[in-house]
Amino acid sequence: MAYQVDLKDVSKVGLTSSPVASALAGLRANEARYFWNKYKVPFITYPASEQPAIVDYVNTVLAERDITITAQPLEVAQPPVDGTDWTYVIYANGLCVNVLYEQAAGGKRAVGFKLSDGMDVPASLADKFKFVRQRSKLAGTIRGSYFVIKGEYSTPAIQ
Known part of the structure; x- marks a missing residue:
């Protein structure tokens, strides 16, 4: 079932199984606010279990x-943004991974990796990335990092 993230009232809908559900809900709301302010598009989430192709793509x-x-x-x-x-993928441990892929050549x-407030850096990321801190009214302290994609990929669409 799809859920349109509320930009003002942080809700744990769909995240209650996470041990850091409140912080993760704030992080999700922070992402939703970014897309609304920058692109005027809603941030709609879907259960990962219903979209295995999306999880496989990110993996x-x-x-x-x-x-x-x-x-x-x-x-x-997958917020709809023209040309991008x-x-x-939002994970139970408090991690949010996003893949930005502009369609234009070059x-x-x-x-991008974002860690919810209070979450430890996963072992698979700790040795490879340095994380910077950012304050958010919705999410508290967010830590983030990223890497540039070198390969060519075809992005699947949410079904």
């Missing part, structure tokens, strides 16, 4: 750097 892109996320994926999202594919292509 394929992460494999470029030998990264494996062992946490359970809870939700996925944004794909999100466009921006990167994977």
